[in-house]
Amino acid sequence: MKRLLLTITVLLTVLTVTPTAHATDSIFNQTNSGFQDVTDTAYGTKVKVSETTFTVALLEALNFLLTFLAVVFFVLLVYSGYLWMTARGHEEQVEKSKKITREVIIGLLLIITARIITEFILIAFSGAVTAQ
Secondary structure: OHHHHHHHHHHHHHHHHOHHHHHHHHHOOOOOHHHHHHHHHHHOOOOOOOOOOHHHHHHHHHHHHHHHHHHHHHHHHHHHHHHHHOOOOOHHHHHHHHHHHHHHHHHHHHHHHHHHHHHHHHHHHHHHHHHO
16 A cells, blocks of 8 residues: 555656646746747747746745645545545544544645745735835
């Protein structure tokens, strides 16, 4: 079972990271026309390159990490449900499933709260910097 979970986690990581590799371009300083030429050559088509602020780039990175964590939480909840459904009257397995479910929900709530606080601080900081 551990091997199956490891395989699923690695597969989901690869599938989650691969499509977003092009989105990381916005993190770098893209004002150089040479960079535009390189991206056009690499992708074989015109790619719109625009500047971004540190706050926006950080929020994009946080959104990516939270999306990955949401997939991990979903897999853990499915695993917990599987344990519960296959318990066949074994109280230890039912309790283990309940514990996993409880910990996943608490972890998800903590991460969402941290995300909200971080976004609030970044937006407030960004507003303070641009107001000067």
